[in-house]
Amino acid sequence: MIMIRALVCGAGGFIGGHLVKRLRNEGYWVRGVDLKFPEHSETLANDFIIGDLRDQSFCRSAVDTHFDEVYQLAADMGGAGYIFTGEHDADIMHNSASINLNMLDVCLKRNIKKVFYSSSACIYPAYNQEDPDRPNCAEASAYPAAPDSEYGWEKLFSERLYLAYNYNYGMRNRVARYHNIFGPEGTWDGGKEKAPAAICRKVALARDGDEVEIWGDGQQTRSFLYIDECLEGTMRLLRSSQFEGPVNIGSEEMVTINQLVDIVSDIAGKRLRKKHIAGPLGVRGRNSDNRLIKEKLGWAPSQPLRNGLEVTYQWIEQRVLSNSMPHKKPNVAIQAMAS
Numbered sequence: 427m428i429m430i431r432a433l434v435c436g437a438g439g440f441i442g443g444h445l446v447k448r449l450r451n452e453g454y455w456v457r458g459v460d461l462k463f464p465e466h467s468e469t470l471a472n473d474f475i476i477g478d479l480r481d482q483s484f485c486r487s488a489v490d491t492h493f494d495e496v497y498q499l500a501a502d503m504g505g506a507g508y509i510f511t512g513e514h515d516a517d518i519m520h521n522s523a524s525i526n527l528n529m530l531d532v533c534l535k536r537n538i539k540k541v542f543y544s545s546s547a548c549i550y551p552a553y554n555q556e557d558p559d560r561p562n563c564a565e566a567s568a569y570p571a572a573p574d575s576e577y578g579w580e581k582l583f584s585e586r587l588y589l590a591y592n593y594n595y596g597m598r599n600r601v602a603r604y605h606n607i608f609g610p611e612g613t614w615d616g617g618k619e620k621a622p623a624a625i626c627r628k629v630a631l632a633r634d635g636d637e638v639e640i641w642g643d644g645q646q647t648r649s650f651l652y653i654d655e656c657l658e659g660t661m662r663l664l665r666s667s668q669f670e671g672p673v674n675i676g677s678e679e680m681v682t683i684n685q686l687v688d689i690v691s692d693i694a695g696k697r698l699r700k701k702h703i704a705g706p707l708g709v710r711g712r713n714s715d716n717r718l719i720k721e722k723l724g725w726a727p728s729q730p731l732r733n734g735l736e737v738t739y740q741w742i743e744q745r746v747l748s749n750s751m752p753h754k755k756p757n758v759a760i761q762a763m764a765s
Contacts, residue, residue, distance in 0.1 A: 429455040433489065435479060435529065436499035437471060438462040440612035441544070441604075441656065445497055446471050448657045459488045460500065466611040480521055485528040489536055495664060496533055496541040500525050503577065504618030506641070509548070510706035515576040522577075526584045530591050539598045542664040543588045545672060547605045547712055548578035558647040558682070558711035565603070565672055565718050574709050585672055592670060600663045605676025605714040609653030609734060610741035621683065622650055622735065625690050626742040634696045641705030644684035649677040649713045652734030655727040662723050669722040676714025679731050689732055693739050 432449050436442040437458025443466075449456045450470045458471035461478060477484040479500050489496075502521035508514055526543070533541055547563060552574035554562040573579050588599040608622035615627055628638045659675040681689070684700060691698045716726040 430494045431455045432495040433493040434458050434497045438464050442499045444653050445657055480524040482528050485532045489532045492536055493538055498529050499544045505620040506706045506708050508618050509575050509577045510708055518577050519580045522580050534595055541599045543601045545585045545601055545603045546581045547603050549573050549582040552709050555709035555711050558645055561711035561713050564715040601671035602663055602675045603672055606648055606650045607656045608650050609738055614742045625687055626739045629690045629694050630743040630746040632698055637699045637701045639701045639703050642707045643702050645682050647680050647682050647711040649680045651677045651727055652729055655729055673719050674714045677727050678714055678716050680713040693736050
C-alpha cells in the first residue's frame with residue numbers, strides 16, 4: 427500500500443501541530459518543518475526538520491522529494507499586541523513573503539501541484555469592518571483593498587501569488603482565509619497569544635470577584651473557530667477538485683469581547699469585573715461569511731463557541747496551575763484579537 431505523503435510547513439506551531447496529528451490519524455506519511463518543535467506536545471510527524479524556510483537552500487532540502495499535499499502555514503504572526511503596534515511590520519512582511527516565495531519556487535520545481543496556503547481575515551478592508559454589528563467579510567469584499575495592518579497586506583499579496591502560480595504554471599493551489607483559530611496547545615502567554623487564549627489565561631489567574639483588563643470598550647466583535655473545524659475545512663478545500671478559493675474558514679457565531687469574557691468566566695465558575703483600558707484593537711467588527719464555503723464545499727463550521735472554549739480553558743488552566751502562577755498579579759491586558 428502506497429502512503430500519501432504530506433508536508434506541513436509551520437508544524438511546530440499551533441495549527442500545524444494539530445494538522446500533523448490529523449494527517450497521521452488518516453494514515454499519511456508526514457514531514458513537519460519549522461524553526462522549532464511543538465512546544466506543548468511531542469510531534470507525531472514521521473520526519474521533522476528544524477530550519478528556516480526564509481533560506482532558499484534550506485527550503486530545497488526540506489522539499490527534497492515529491493509530496494502529494496503541501497500545507498503552507500509558516501508565517502511571522504501573533505495577536506493584536508504583536509500585529510497592530512507597528513513595531514514588527516517590516517519583519518512580518520519580509521519574513522512571511524520570503525517563506526511563500528521560496529515555497530512556491532521549490533514546489534514548482536518538484537512538480538508539486540497541491541499547496542494549501544493559510545491566509546487571514548486580516549486581508550479584509552478596514553472600511554467594511556467599522557460597524558461591530560454588521561461587518562462585511564464576504565470573500566468578494568476584499569477589493570478595493572485596504573487591510574488594517576501590514577500583516578494583512580502581506581497575506582493579500584501572498585494570496586495573489588499562490589493563485590498566479592495556478593494560472594501561469596498549472597498548479598492547483600488552494601487559499602483559505604482563517605478567522606481566529608483557537609484551541610488547546612496554542613500560545614497562551616508571552617505577547618503573541620490571541621484573545622481566546624489571553625482571556626482564558628486571565629480568567630484562570632483571577633480569583634472570584636477580581637477585575638480583568640480588556641483593551642478598548644469590549645464592544646468590538648469577532649468570531650472564533652475551534653481547531654478541529656479549522657482542520658476539517660482546510661483538508662476539504664485542498665482536496666476539492668475545482669474550487670481554489672480564496673474562501674473563509676471561520677465561525678459565523680459573532681460575539682463581543684465582553685461576551686467572550688463572560689463565557690469564559692462562566693465556564694470557570696467565577697464572577698469577574700471588567701476594566702477597560704487603552705490598547706491596540708484592530709477593526710471594530712469582524713465575522714466569517716460562510717455562504718461561499720457552503721456553496722462550493724457543501725460544508726461549513728457548526729460547533730458552538732462555548733464547546734471549544736470549555737476544552738481550551740481547561741487546558742490553559744492546567745498550564746497556569748503547573749507554572750505556579752495563580753498568585754501573581756496579571757499585568758497583560760486581554761487582547762482584541764487579530765485573525
